[in-house]
Amino acid sequence: MEATSRLAVPEDLAGLRERLKDRLDEKKPRLVVCGDTGCTVRDSRELAAAIEKILSEQGLSDRVELKVTGCLGFCEKGPLMLVFPGAILYQKVQPSDAGEIVEKTVLKNELVERLLYTDPESGLPVACAYDIPFYKLQNRALLETCWYINPLDIYDYIARGGYAALAKVLGGMTPEAVIAEMKEARLRGRGGAGFATGLKWEFCRSSPGEEKYILCNADEGDPGAFMDRSLLEGNPHAVLEGMIIAAYAVGAKEGVIYIRIEYPTAVLKLEEAVRQARELGLLGKDIFGSGFDFDVIISKGAGAFVCGEETALIRGAEGKVGEPRQKPPFPADVGFRGKPTVINNVETFVNVPLVINQGAALYHSTGTESSGGTKIFCLVGKVKNTGLVEVPFGTTLRQIIFGIGGGIKDGKKFKAVQTGGPSGGCLPEAMLDLKVDFSDLAQAGSIMGSGGMIVMDEDTCVVDVARYFLQFLKSESCGKCFSCRVGIDRLLEILDRIIAGNGSVEDLALLEELAVTVKDTTMCGLGQTSANPVLSTLRYFRDEYLAHVRDKRCPAGVCRSLFRYRIDEDLCAGCGACAEQCPAGAIKETDEGCYRIDHGLCTVCGACAETCALDAITKD
């Protein structure tokens, strides 16, 4: 670790970076182990410990660098490991593989072929991470850095150009120039609504008053979304740098990071990052000798989905109950502690240094006319390559799901993709060529949201999906607005009826009317989007709803009241495995030596169908 000294002027940063130059030595062997949640639960920490032990045993600790980083992205194949030089990606690495990797790859420059990614099309192993389609088709402008830095070490970040944007801003840009740069870059908020960041900052700057605040929304709550957490855990200093620049632009002296307590690792890393930044004088009084003061506090929320809504977040950060209030007044006028406040999402802040470093023109050259830059998505669900995916705005859903994601698992057919988390919509195959952009997605009846993307295959019932998301929203609604609290509850009542096989065609009309009412009459973003799962599935999958209510049939075979299991007597070999498995004792042997299900007792759990080796048990 370098000797700690305060960076008094922007030139000090350049000097420090010069001294850290050997950290960028590309020839030095470097082992990078993913330390993110997905890989950690699959023993990546043990892997790192095993490597460390071997390195010290063999006296290689000085020559070979070992790094535990944030998310490397390709979560499907975790635990992941990168070996530099060459960016060789090893997947599904176990602690027992450590010796072989050190011996072969580090010492002899050979590949451990069994740990390499195999291209599903050619069947050949791919060594370099950049050649793997999952990474090759992305534009990892924000996530790339996470491969190279230890999130707990500010010097790693500085060595790779960290805080240079801040030095540039404080070294000679006026706040107006910073705002103009954001506007020209067409940077839009990544939290979901896509409001122009520059404009938001300008509103806050021109709002009267000396006391202003910067709030960072790190209350990521969508099921299946972890973009913000990955950024916070992989590159916390980028978030801080973005916040400091924002503070300078709007004239704020204090910032708050509102983070959910369910992200303990991210909280730890942020706290450490704040401590290190303070030590170097990047937070605190007179940053870079510019006379500009700024510091942040970390406010831990109890993890409520509704606190992602900015007015609820403000109340949460103030220590009150997280309930939204009506806008206007907008937070840019009346926000945290009643003062003008800018609230941006984690990912938005990470984009800010990039805009400054690259310049607005270059930044805007990626993305679409209205939205500049890239967006991170969490690609999850029934897709081959799940993980963190970063693509420019304007990339089509097909490119993301079938190009980067590698298509649907187990040779099944694509059915729908849910974008924007629980309050987003389900888009069918016909919409796959839709460009991912705020306005395009909204027109199609979904939302951009913060970037969750859940892929569903033909075995998914959309009615069941709509019910699942509504159940989530029912418990996450703050409950203040009658239309949201009771509306969602009644929507669920109707969906339950349909799923139980008691629905009627009139129910669909009522469902739609109620969904529109909830969308139209509720105050905050949560309520206004909460009907999207119902409305979008009704719009694109009405046939499936009709099958439920008219034919009392669930085409995907998910809704248990609407199908039965049947044993095909021609295929049944009479082994009795199904009868053994059946928890209800509903399967009995017949006189002909095969088995039959007693539908009076059957609970439609599906254990028998899973057990049957001959696939003689089918849904009927």
Place this chain on the structure above:
Amino acid sequence: MVQMTLNGLRVEVEEGMTILEAARFYGINIPTLCYHEGLSPYGACRLCLVEIGPSGQSKLVSSCTHRVEEGLVVRTHSERVVKRRKMLIELYLATCPQSRVIQDLASKYHVTRVRFTPRYEDCILCGLCVRMCAEQMQGKAIGFAHRGSNRKVATPFDVKSEECRLCGGCMYICPACQSRCQGPQEEEPLCNACLNLDQPCLNYFDDNMCFMDPCVACELGAGREAKAKSRDGRL
């Protein structure tokens, strides 16, 4: 003063007023449940929705919490507003059909069916009692607890509150506590008896300008008459 358009009329209202106050000032009645002149606006019942903005980009906002702005275009009884409002009243009827206030709203706004299973819940969480206790009685004995469909009005930790002076202000103001009049359909989730009354004032005033709450016709005993009529099978 602020210039705005209210249902097509250019009007001048005082700055700082809410849309609801402005509309009432100009004689247009917007239904409310969680609003009370003596308490801070809350915006939870959503009945006071109005449509603002030019058509095509208009949105619905609760008029009790939205302040008037220069050039604001407001429609208090547009087709969209009325449709949503009726749906909300239908939801209220299904939630708390035993409340006279809600039954009156149904009759007044011509809600003639309930397509949801009636639940007979005691509380609609309008928050009047909470604000009454805190703002008028200086008690702060009750507040909201929990989230979403578990939300309820409660004393801290559900134990008897030291702050409560048993003044009864909460009960006085509660719209759900007001039991139904002895109309002809008193057992049904939806009464609608007042729909069949000849309201004496309708010759002079439009529907949405009636301020009598509850309806004067009902108060004068017409409700009982209607009951008698329905017994005779003439209704």
